[in-house]
Amino acid sequence: MKYKKTLDFLFSQLPMYQRIGKAAYKGDLNDTLALDKHFEHPHKKFKTIHVAGTNGKGSVSHCLAAILQTAGYKVGLYTSPHLKDFRERIKINGNKIPENNVTNFVENNKDIIEKLKPSFFEITVAMAFDYFAKEKVDIAVIEVGMGGRLDSTNIISPIVSIITNISPDHTQFLGNTIEKIACEKAGIIKHNTPVVIGETQEHTKHVFVKKAKDVNTKIYFADNKYSIDYSMQSIDNKQVFNILENNEIVYQNLEVDLLGLYQKKNIITVLQAVDIIKKQGVNIETENIFSGLKDASKITGLLGRWQILDNNPLIVCDTGHNVDGIKNVVAQIKNTPYKKLHVVIGFVNDKNIDEVLSLLPKDATYYFTRASIPRALDENILTEKAHLIGLQGKQYHTVEKALNAAKNNSDKEDLIFIGGSNFIVAEVV
Numbered sequence: 001m002k003y004k005k006t007l008d009f010l011f012s013q014l015p016m017y018q019r020i021g022k023a024a025y026k027g028d029l030n031d032t033l034a035l036d037k038h039f040e041h042p043h044k045k046f047k048t049i050h051v052a053g054t055n056g057k058g059s060v061s062h063c064l065a066a067i068l069q070t071a072g073y074k075v076g077l078y079t080s081p082h083l084k085d086f087r088e089r090i091k092i093n094g095n096k097i098p099e100n101n102v103t104n105f106v107e108n109n110k111d112i113i114e115k116l117k118p119s120f121f122e123i124t125v126a127m128a129f130d131y132f133a134k135e136k137v138d139i140a141v142i143e144v145g146m147g148g149r150l151d152s153t154n155i156i157s158p159i160v161s162i163i164t165n166i167s168p169d170h171t172q173f174l175g176n177t178i179e180k181i182a183c184e185k186a187g188i189i190k191h192n193t194p195v196v197i198g199e200t201q202e203h204t205k206h207v208f209v210k211k212a213k214d215v216n217t218k219i220y221f222a223d224n225k226y227s228i229d230y231s232m233q234s235i236d237n238k239q240v241f242n243i244l245e246n247n248e249i250v251y252q253n254l255e256v257d258l259l260g261l262y263q264k265k266n267i268i269t270v271l272q273a274v275d276i277i278k279k280q281g282v283n284i285e286t287e288n289i290f291s292g293l294k295d296a297s298k299i300t301g302l303l304g305r306w307q308i309l310d311n312n313p314l315i316v317c318d319t320g321h322n323v324d325g326i327k328n329v330v331a332q333i334k335n336t337p338y339k340k341l342h343v344v345i346g347f348v349n350d351k352n353i354d355e356v357l358s359l360l361p362k363d364a365t366y367y368f369t370r371a372s373i374p375r376a377l378d379e380n381i382l383t384e385k386a387h388l389i390g391l392q393g394k395q396y397h398t399v400e401k402a403l404n405a406a407k408n409n410s411d412k413e414d415l416i417f418i419g420g421s422n423f424i425v426a427e428v429v
Helices: 003-013 019-026 030-038 058-069 100-106 109-116 118-135 176-186 207-216 263-279 286-294 296-300 323-333 356-361 379-388 399-410 422-426
Strands: 047-052 075-079 090-092 141-142 160-163 195-197 220-222 226-233 241-247 248-256 307-310 315-318 341-347 365-368 390-395 415-419
Touching: 003 100, 003 118, 030 109, 030 118, 030 422, 047 058, 047 176, 058 075, 058 141, 058 263, 058 286, 075 118, 075 390, 090 118, 100 109, 100 118, 118 141, 160 176, 160 263, 195 207, 195 263, 207 220, 220 263, 220 341, 226 263, 241 263, 248 263, 286 296, 323 356, 323 399, 323 415, 341 399, 356 379, 365 379, 365 399, 379 390, 390 399, 399 415
Parallel strands: 047 141, 047 160, 075 141, 160 195, 195 220, 315 415, 341 365, 341 415, 365 390
Antiparallel strands: 075 090, 226 241, 241 248, 307 315
């Protein structure tokens, strides 16, 4: 079986949430546990760090992996979804899993796959754990796919669990209130395993505190320990932060190659997590933190976080796609100098986009489009909804046509933003 045929099998034969939505969702861990038993519990052969949260978990995961790699460890990194290449999901020291490993895994395990009929996500988690074990990683950073309690990654026994923040997303699966969503995310909090909460939120704090107490574990709120009093962008497109603890600078001129003001919360979460990881016997020096964060995207291959694609005009993409994610994007747009704003945007069809649309700038020219996946929201429906609230623009059947139109209508002092969905961004990075 060649690599392309393997991908066709994975994408077309196995239920894949990113493409088809709710039909791929499973409400239990039965198949995950069966796969884990079949592969002889590979995740028990290396240390793990578990990262959940509505927003920021991808950035936090990549930053931690970069720091650990800089500290000399062999580091596995499992994230989702991928943008360009399936192999982005499974990396060791920033290198994607080789194509032949993907092909051999599927070929050698066709019997168990056909017997269990696991989801796409279930089989990719099994593939990652098996690969990390065979390659003898020292430690792996494992990002939750969705929720926490019933996520396929939630069979590991990590040295630390991390929950970045909570906001409404995937409400058809996780619950229609912040508290219900928090309860699902809190499912990764385990007995005697310290947990880091990135952002203290009024409606979720009690959920996490109670769960930590119930399982007899320590809980740490990152923004109670660290704060940022200063930030700027360097000439080589890095953010520079001063990090404070008890009103004293503990990390001065900390450079981070992830752009976007919203990364402040993520960096504080990472630093609190590093403190806990060090207590678990992992050796991380201060210089590892500085060098890891300075080149986090470069080291790990992270894409789509306020990523600059071109200049003159400035073209930027970002994967923020829920209410809080779009709020962060809009704040970053307001902080960016430009003459005119052009927005290439599209969404998936199972999101309530009315609130998201209401957050978008009214003074922009919009290029409404759709990603080339079955789950994409029709661009005509999107245009109608947007026009009702005063957003002006035209619809385009493909992202390529929308972006070309934006480029043709732009001057070199303008800003073109591309986003609304991971799948829109995937077509431009």
